[in-house]
Amino acid sequence: MNEQAQHGFRPSPIEGIIAVISGGLALTVLFLLPLLEEADTGIPGGTFPAGGENFWVVAVVLVCQSAALLWAKSAPRTVLTLVVLLPVVLAVFVPGPAFSLSTIAIFCAVFLSAGRLPLPRVAPLLVLAVLIIAGAQAFNDFRTGLPATAAVTSAVGQALVVVGAPLLFALVLSARREARLSRTHEIQALAREQQARIEAAVSKERTAMSRELHDIAAHHMSGIALMTAAIQQQIDTDPEEAKRSAQQVRSQSTAVLEDLRRIVGLLREHPEGTRSVETIAGIPGLVEERRRTGMDVDLLQSAARPDRELAAGIGPLAQLVVYRMVQESLSNAAAHSPGARCVVDVDDSDPSQLIAVVHHGHAAAGQVGEGAAAGAGVGGGFGLLGLRERAELIGAALDHGPNAEGGWSVRLVVPREVARHPIDADETPQEMP
The missing domain is CATH 3.30.565.10 (Histidine kinase-like ATPase, C-terminal domain)
Incomplete structure (x- = not known):
């Protein structure tokens, strides 16, 4: 399954912003380049006049490079390959100072690709990108009159900077992102552990409460059951004793209510009138x-x-x-x-x-x-x-x-x-x- 089928062509906002900045910066410098050359050489329009055929070829290449960045998330390796190969067209057909403007999009493509893919997967492509950029830059400089040795030396240095700088930046950001993700997972694990402890403590307290309620209810209710049985026998033969037994039933019932209030009071933040623990x-x-x-x-x-x-x-x-x-x-x-x-x-x-x-x-x-x-x-x-x-x-x-x-x-x-x-x-x- 290729990258397009796997991810789909869905440009993300980040890629869109980077593409606009890359294209806007490259085209701005491209339009200023004739004015800069004119000021430097004194030739009207310089060697690269705006509106000329070569000017529009460079503009199209720069726009294509920037547009390709929109899909750096969906197909990072394909985008990096395309952005690196497009400047070869300029070196072959339109050599000149405008070639260096293509490195802006390459810088962005390397950063996005290295940030999206693990280093082992993108490393071979980055090595190939260094070779292509160095070769195209050396060929461009040589055709503009720079000596071969100087052209190669300058091209290799520029290629290493164009690829190495964004790669290092992307690796630093990836490491920080992984650290944050690891910390988030650790916090979530601690939260789950804390929740498990809370649930265990709640379960333990529920068990303790059930025992306490059982002890209280069993103690008093068994006495009430005995006294009501006695009342049934005494109510006809000894009404006075039956009345006294009824008072005992009332006392036991009141004691049950008091103990239950004490249990409920223990659950309150500020219990009122709680009794001391039995000894x-x-x-x-x-x-x-x-x-x-x-x-x-x-x-x-x-x-x-x-x-x-x-x-x-x-x-x-x-x-x-x-x-x-x-x-x-x-x-x-x-x-x-x-x-x-x-x-x-x-x-x-x-x-x-x-x-x-x-x-x-x-x-x-x-x-x-x-x-x-x-x-x-x-x-x-x-x-x-x-x-x-x-x-x-x-x-x-x-x-x-x-x-x-x-x-x-x-x-x-x-x-x-x-x-x-x-x-x-x-x-x-x-x-x-």
């Missing part, structure tokens, strides 16, 4: 809240010393994971083993780790759990799956499964920052009322 110190309150819903639950805590702060050396994120594990386990027990006795055991006596265990027995007689198997979590294990991912995030170990009482146990082992919070090995177990 291990909040577990007694969590257990007491469950007791108010009618759940049979005990809390055991073991510490190295009575005067030592609970969960020393356990970071805030790890404490939140422990809190969520207890919350999720109690919610599962209420949903899947209603009426079963639950025990929350927080062992803080080990110098290297904290162990939190929640276990419950079989559902009370006449009570049937809902949903998946006991302890599997709401939604077929989504709760425990989220807890396991959180445990891995802080380097903790989570185990769960059936226990000897026919119920379910969940055990979380959280490593402690021993270097900053050394503790004694003495153990002081106590049961919280």
Whole structure:
């Protein structure tokens, strides 16, 4: 496929501007040439009078050269060849000072061709152009009376300048263009990488939000479900107790709304009235809240010393994971083993780790759990799956499964920052009322 078929004859604005400038400059000098010669030689009209036959031959050649530049984008090699060969007509048929005007279009053709094509593709043609220009220039100068040696020397120098200067200029511009293009690609790649990181962060935050919403909803809604079931039985036999249970349902519903507002507040730029993150110190309150819903639950805590702060050396994120594990386990027990006795055991006596265990027995007689198997979590294990991912995030170990009482146990082992919070090995177990 030749250049014309490949690119089509579609002159671009840049080629059009260069062609007009080249032709206009060459023709302007051509029309001034007789006046310059007349001033130099004193001969009216000089040796190259305007309007003569030779004058119009040169003008036609210059116009053809400039017109050919219009297609330098579509067929750069063809245009360069044509622009270089046309001055040979002047050297053969109209030798004289006007020959040098043809180098203006050659200069432009070399620049456009070298800027459009890779150097290896255009280099052979440029070498051939140097030879043709040097030969034609030497022949022209020799016919005008210049000695052969001087004609050849001058022609070779002129050919090298006419081809070398625009070639160097084009290579510099091409290198800068490639550098800009490379930089653009690099910026685009960085932008794509940044976008991928943002999408990954958004996905991670969505997962964290879904876990948080699940923990909140499962915790409160399981309590509401238990209390509404109790209200159904109490409304005829003990209306006063049913009223108190209804108040508990209202309290649980209000707590759900408050927690949901807190989650929404975290998404705002300036959250109002946000609560602090839950910690291990909040577990007694969590257990007491469950007791108010009618759940049979005990809390055991073991510490190295009575005067030592609970969960020393356990970071805030790890404490939140422990809190969520207890919350999720109690919610599962209420949903899947209603009426079963639950025990929350927080062992803080080990110098290297904290162990939190929640276990419950079989559902009370006449009570049937809902949903998946006991302890599997709401939604077929989504709760425990989220807890396991959180445990891995802080380097903790989570185990769960059936226990000897026919119920379910969940055990979380959280490593402690021993270097900053050394503790004694003495153990002081106590049961919280």
